[in-house]
Amino acid sequence: MEPFNHHRRRTIFFFLLLVLHVLPPLTLCINQEGLYLQKVKSSLDDPDNVLSNWNPLDAVPCNWYGVTCDSTNSSVYWLDLSSSNLSGPFPSILCRLKNLTFVSLYDNFINSTLSDVDIAMCQSLEHLDLSQNYLTGELPGALADLPNLKYLDLAGNNFSGEIPVSFGKFQNLEVLSLVENLLGGTIPSILGNISTLKQLNLSYNTFSPGRIPPELGNLTKLEVLWLTQTNLVGEIPESLGQLRRLTDLDVAINALTGGIPSSLTELTNAVQIELYNNSLTGELPSTGWSNMTALRLLDASMNDLSGLIPAELCELPLGSLNLYENRFQGELPESIANSPNLYELRLFQNQLTGKLPPNLGKNSPLRWIDVSTNGFSGEMPENLCSKGVLEEVLMIENSFSGQIPAALAECNSLLRVRFGHNRLSGEVPAGFWGLPHVSLLELAGNSFSGGIAKTVAGASNLSQLIISMNSFSGTIPEEIGFLGNLLEFSGNDNEFSGSLPVSIVKLGQLVKLDLHDNKLSGEIPSGIHLWTKLNELNLANNEFSGNIPNEIGEVAVLNYLDLSENKLSGKIPVGLQNLKLNRLNLSNNHLSGDIPPLYAKKMYKDSFLGNPGLCGDIEGLCDGRSEVKNMGYVWMLRSIFMLAGVVLTVGVVWFYLKYRKFKKAKMSIDRSKWTLMSFHKLGFSEDEILDALDEDNVIGSGSSGKVYKVVLSNGEAVAVKKLWGCSKLADDSIDVEKGNFPEDGFDAEVDTLGKIRHKNIVKLWCCCSTRGCKLLVYEYMPNGSLGDLLHSTKSGLLDWPIRFKIAMDAAEGLSYLHHDSVPPIVHRDVKSNNILLDADYGARVADFGVAKVVEVNGKGTKSMSVIAGSRGYIAPEYAYTLRVNEKSDIYSFGVVILELVTGKLPVDPEYGEKDLVKWVCTILDQKGLDHVIDPKLDSCFKDEISKVLNIGLLCTSPLPINRPSMRRVVKMLQEIGTGNLPKTASKDGKLTPYYHEDGSDRGSVA
Structure with a gap:
C-alpha cells in the first residue's frame, strides 16, 4: 500500500504545479486602477474598516466603498471617502488615476503636508475637498496648474504661510475655501485675477493686518465673499459694489474703519450683508436701498454708526x-412695518425716539423684536x-406708556417678555399672566396696578417672574404654587398684602424669592425646607410675625437671608449655623434669647440691631444686668475649660513626641534605600518628606494613591502623592512586576511633569523611590481641586470671574501640552478633580498618570488596549475606538466648562440616562439658557457665561472634527475676556453670530 500512496501523492503534486503554471497569479485579477487603490488602502489607517470591501480579487474596483466608475469604460472618476475616520498621509498615488475628476477626503485625519509633487499629476481633477483634516505646511502652488480644477476646499486644516502668488492663475476655479487655517501674510490682490470665481471663503485665519484688496471687485461672477475675522483694517473699498451677483457678504469681526460705502447698495442680488463687530462710523447710505430687493439680513451691529x-x-x-449697539437717532420709519418678510428686528442700544409703527407685525411673520435701551415712547403696537x-x-x-395691548394676552407663541423700566400702567390683562410657553416675564420698574390673576396657574413654563417696583396689590394667589418650573419670583417694592400662600413652599426649583418692601403679614409658612435650591430669600420690610422656622437651617444652599424690619419674635434658630451666608440681616424685629455662637461676633452686629431681647458676646446687644448675673457662671466655666485644655495639650505633645521617636526608629531601617530624583532646585531633603507621611497629614485619596500635605522646615508646604502599593517602610516584599505597584502611572507622571515648565501645569519638585514604593512631590495647592470646591x-466662593479665570488657565495648560510640548502630549484624564487651584484660584492641570505622547510618525493617533479617563468626561468616539488624540482631551475640557457654567456634576441621577452634555443640550432646547446657568452666579455676567457655554458645547461636539483645537479654545476665551464677540460654528463652516439683547441679558445660546 505504501508505494501506491507515494505514487498517488506525486501525481497530485505535479497536477497542482501544472495548474499554478497555467493560471495567472490571483493578484493579477484586478486592473491597474484597482492596484493603485489597494496602495491607497495600505497607506491609511482604517479603524472602522470602511474599506473592508476593497477586495483585491475583484476585476474592477467599481463596486468598492466610495468609488464610482464611468459606465462606458469602467474607469474610476469619483472617490468620496468623507467622514470615514481615516488617518495617514495624503495618498498622492491617487493622481495616477488618469480620469479621476472628483476627490473628497472631507472630515478625516489626513495629517501630512501637501507638496507640489503630490498634486502635479492630478491633471484631470475638477473637485478636490480635503477640508476638516490635519494637513500642515504651506499651500502647494501647483494647485493653480490643474487646468480643470473648479472646486478647492482646504478649510479646517493647519496650513500656514502665505497664500501663494500662483493662486491668481487658476483657469477654471469657481470655489476657493481656506477657512480656519493658520495662514499668514495679507490677503493677496492677485486673487482678483480668478475671473471664474463664484465663492471666496477665507474667514478665520491669522492673517497680518491688511486691507480688503480693491482688486476683488474684478470678480464679477462672485456670489459669496466671506472674510470674517481675517484681521482686516482700513475702509471697505467702493469696488465691492461691482460684485452685482454677490448674494452673501461677510466681513464681520475685523477692525474696518470709515463709513459704509454707498456702492454696497448696488449689490442688487445680496441676500445678507454682515458688517458687525468692526469700527465703522458715520451714517448708513441714505439712498440706493430700494434696488436691493433680495436683501433679507443686514447686520451692522457693534460699530459706531x-x-x-x-x-x-x-x-x-x-x-x-x-x-x-450703534448710535442711530430719530424715529423708526413707518415703512418698516410694510416689509412682508420681516421676522427679526433688533435695534437695541441706539438713540431712536418716537413711536413704533402701529402696523408693526401686522403684515409680516414677526418672531423676534428687541428695541431695548432707546428713547421710544407712546403705546405698544397692537x-x-x-x-x-x-x-x-x-x-x-x-x-413706552399706556397698557399692555389686549391682543398680546392671546399670543400663545410668546417665550420671553421684557417690558421693564418703562412708563406702562393699568392692570395686566388676565390672560397675559397665564401664557403657557413664556419662560421669562419681566414687568419691573413701571406703574402697573391690580393683582396677580389666578390665571397665572396656566404659565406652566414660567421660570422667572420679575414684577418688582410697581404698584401691584392684593394677596399673592395660591396658584403661584402651581408653577413647578419657577426659579425666580421678584415682587419687591409693591403693595402686596396678606399672608404668603401655603402653596408657595411647593416651588421646589425656586432659587430666588424677593418680596421685600410690601405689606405682607402672617407667619412664614412651614415647609420651606422643600426649597432645596433656594439661594436668596428677602422678606424685609413687611409685617411678618411669629417665629423664624427652625427648618430654615435645612435650606443648604441659601447664602442671602434678609428678614429685617418685620415683627418676628422668639429665638434665632440654631440651625442657621448650618448655612454659609454671605448676607444675614435679622435687625429690627422682636427676637430674643441668645445669638447662635457662629454669629455672636462683632462683624455680625448690624445683623441683629433693633432686637432688645437678644443677647450675645457682642458689645451693645446684651442687657447689662444679664451680664452681671451670668458673670460668675461664665468665669467658672472658662476656668474649667482652660484647665482641661492644658491637660489635653500636655497629653497630646507627650504622645506626639513618643510616636515621632518610634516612627523615626522604624524609618531609619530603610532610609538608606530611598533614591531622590529632583527636577527643580530643592530647599529640602527626602528626610523631611519621609518624616511627615502620617495619616494626620492626609489631605486626599484617589485612584492612584494618597496625598499628604507636608510643611517643610522653611515654612513652605508641598503635596506628596504616595502611590498605592507602597508600604510605610518600603517593604522589599512588594513586587512591582506582579502588578502590586502602578509602575506605568509613575513613569508617565515623572516623564511628563519632569520636563514641563508651564505656569498652568502643576510643578513636580522631585520623586522619591525605593524598589517597592514611589513618592511624587508637587507644589502644594491650598484650594485643592476644582471638582471638590x-x-x-x-x-x-467661586463667582463667575474666578470660574472664567480657571477655565482660561486650564485651557492654556492643555494648549501647551497639545501644541507647544515636543512631542505633543495627550492628558487622557482631563476632569475637574485634576485641575488644582492655588491660593489665588489660579488653575494647574495635574495627574498625568495616564498621559500619552502623541505619535508623529504619520499615523496621528494610537489605539489603546484600555479606556483611560473618568465617567462623564470620556469622548464618545474614545469609548468605542480607543483612539488617543487631542480631540479626546478637548471633549473632556468641554465637560469641565459645562461644570463651571452649570455647577453640576458630569454624571448625576438627576439626568436619568443622560450625562451633563446631553442634559445641557436638552434643557437649552426645552427651557432655555436661564435653566442651565448655575443660580449661584450673578446675572450681570450672563452675556459672558453664555459665550463660554457655547465654547463648551463646541468642545463636546459628538464629531471630533467639529471640536476646536485647544489653541483655538484659548483664543476664543481671550476674545470673550477682552469683549470681542466670537461666533459659533455650523456644519457647513459658516459661522453664526451670537445675538445680544441688553446689558443684563445677553448672548442667548442659539
Missing part, C-alpha cells in the same frame, strides 16, 4: 434687520403678534 435709519431701507422686504408666531418681545429701558458647600 450714527444718524437716521434710512426710510428707503425699511421699505425693503427684509427678513432680519440687526442694527443694534399687532405685534398678528401672525401668531411672536416668540420674543424685548422693550426694556424706553418710555465646585461641588461642595463652598461653591459660593
Whole structure:
C-alpha cells in the first residue's frame, strides 16, 4: 500500500504545479486602477474598516466603498471617502488615476503636508475637498496648474504661510475655501485675477493686518465673499459694489474703519450683508436701498454708526434687520412695518425716539423684536403678534406708556417678555399672566396696578417672574404654587398684602424669592425646607410675625437671608449655623434669647440691631444686668475649660513626641534605600518628606494613591502623592512586576511633569523611590481641586470671574501640552478633580498618570488596549475606538466648562440616562439658557457665561472634527475676556453670530 500512496501523492503534486503554471497569479485579477487603490488602502489607517470591501480579487474596483466608475469604460472618476475616520498621509498615488475628476477626503485625519509633487499629476481633477483634516505646511502652488480644477476646499486644516502668488492663475476655479487655517501674510490682490470665481471663503485665519484688496471687485461672477475675522483694517473699498451677483457678504469681526460705502447698495442680488463687530462710523447710505430687493439680513451691529435709519431701507422686504449697539437717532420709519418678510428686528442700544409703527407685525411673520435701551415712547403696537408666531418681545429701558395691548394676552407663541423700566400702567390683562410657553416675564420698574390673576396657574413654563417696583396689590394667589418650573419670583417694592400662600413652599426649583418692601403679614409658612435650591430669600420690610422656622437651617444652599424690619419674635434658630451666608440681616424685629455662637461676633452686629431681647458676646446687644448675673457662671466655666485644655495639650505633645521617636526608629531601617530624583532646585531633603507621611497629614485619596500635605522646615508646604502599593517602610516584599505597584502611572507622571515648565501645569519638585514604593512631590495647592470646591458647600466662593479665570488657565495648560510640548502630549484624564487651584484660584492641570505622547510618525493617533479617563468626561468616539488624540482631551475640557457654567456634576441621577452634555443640550432646547446657568452666579455676567457655554458645547461636539483645537479654545476665551464677540460654528463652516439683547441679558445660546 505504501508505494501506491507515494505514487498517488506525486501525481497530485505535479497536477497542482501544472495548474499554478497555467493560471495567472490571483493578484493579477484586478486592473491597474484597482492596484493603485489597494496602495491607497495600505497607506491609511482604517479603524472602522470602511474599506473592508476593497477586495483585491475583484476585476474592477467599481463596486468598492466610495468609488464610482464611468459606465462606458469602467474607469474610476469619483472617490468620496468623507467622514470615514481615516488617518495617514495624503495618498498622492491617487493622481495616477488618469480620469479621476472628483476627490473628497472631507472630515478625516489626513495629517501630512501637501507638496507640489503630490498634486502635479492630478491633471484631470475638477473637485478636490480635503477640508476638516490635519494637513500642515504651506499651500502647494501647483494647485493653480490643474487646468480643470473648479472646486478647492482646504478649510479646517493647519496650513500656514502665505497664500501663494500662483493662486491668481487658476483657469477654471469657481470655489476657493481656506477657512480656519493658520495662514499668514495679507490677503493677496492677485486673487482678483480668478475671473471664474463664484465663492471666496477665507474667514478665520491669522492673517497680518491688511486691507480688503480693491482688486476683488474684478470678480464679477462672485456670489459669496466671506472674510470674517481675517484681521482686516482700513475702509471697505467702493469696488465691492461691482460684485452685482454677490448674494452673501461677510466681513464681520475685523477692525474696518470709515463709513459704509454707498456702492454696497448696488449689490442688487445680496441676500445678507454682515458688517458687525468692526469700527465703522458715520451714517448708513441714505439712498440706493430700494434696488436691493433680495436683501433679507443686514447686520451692522457693534460699530459706531450714527444718524437716521434710512426710510428707503425699511421699505425693503427684509427678513432680519440687526442694527443694534450703534448710535442711530430719530424715529423708526413707518415703512418698516410694510416689509412682508420681516421676522427679526433688533435695534437695541441706539438713540431712536418716537413711536413704533402701529402696523408693526401686522403684515409680516414677526418672531423676534428687541428695541431695548432707546428713547421710544407712546403705546405698544397692537399687532405685534398678528401672525401668531411672536416668540420674543424685548422693550426694556424706553418710555413706552399706556397698557399692555389686549391682543398680546392671546399670543400663545410668546417665550420671553421684557417690558421693564418703562412708563406702562393699568392692570395686566388676565390672560397675559397665564401664557403657557413664556419662560421669562419681566414687568419691573413701571406703574402697573391690580393683582396677580389666578390665571397665572396656566404659565406652566414660567421660570422667572420679575414684577418688582410697581404698584401691584392684593394677596399673592395660591396658584403661584402651581408653577413647578419657577426659579425666580421678584415682587419687591409693591403693595402686596396678606399672608404668603401655603402653596408657595411647593416651588421646589425656586432659587430666588424677593418680596421685600410690601405689606405682607402672617407667619412664614412651614415647609420651606422643600426649597432645596433656594439661594436668596428677602422678606424685609413687611409685617411678618411669629417665629423664624427652625427648618430654615435645612435650606443648604441659601447664602442671602434678609428678614429685617418685620415683627418676628422668639429665638434665632440654631440651625442657621448650618448655612454659609454671605448676607444675614435679622435687625429690627422682636427676637430674643441668645445669638447662635457662629454669629455672636462683632462683624455680625448690624445683623441683629433693633432686637432688645437678644443677647450675645457682642458689645451693645446684651442687657447689662444679664451680664452681671451670668458673670460668675461664665468665669467658672472658662476656668474649667482652660484647665482641661492644658491637660489635653500636655497629653497630646507627650504622645506626639513618643510616636515621632518610634516612627523615626522604624524609618531609619530603610532610609538608606530611598533614591531622590529632583527636577527643580530643592530647599529640602527626602528626610523631611519621609518624616511627615502620617495619616494626620492626609489631605486626599484617589485612584492612584494618597496625598499628604507636608510643611517643610522653611515654612513652605508641598503635596506628596504616595502611590498605592507602597508600604510605610518600603517593604522589599512588594513586587512591582506582579502588578502590586502602578509602575506605568509613575513613569508617565515623572516623564511628563519632569520636563514641563508651564505656569498652568502643576510643578513636580522631585520623586522619591525605593524598589517597592514611589513618592511624587508637587507644589502644594491650598484650594485643592476644582471638582471638590465646585461641588461642595463652598461653591459660593467661586463667582463667575474666578470660574472664567480657571477655565482660561486650564485651557492654556492643555494648549501647551497639545501644541507647544515636543512631542505633543495627550492628558487622557482631563476632569475637574485634576485641575488644582492655588491660593489665588489660579488653575494647574495635574495627574498625568495616564498621559500619552502623541505619535508623529504619520499615523496621528494610537489605539489603546484600555479606556483611560473618568465617567462623564470620556469622548464618545474614545469609548468605542480607543483612539488617543487631542480631540479626546478637548471633549473632556468641554465637560469641565459645562461644570463651571452649570455647577453640576458630569454624571448625576438627576439626568436619568443622560450625562451633563446631553442634559445641557436638552434643557437649552426645552427651557432655555436661564435653566442651565448655575443660580449661584450673578446675572450681570450672563452675556459672558453664555459665550463660554457655547465654547463648551463646541468642545463636546459628538464629531471630533467639529471640536476646536485647544489653541483655538484659548483664543476664543481671550476674545470673550477682552469683549470681542466670537461666533459659533455650523456644519457647513459658516459661522453664526451670537445675538445680544441688553446689558443684563445677553448672548442667548442659539
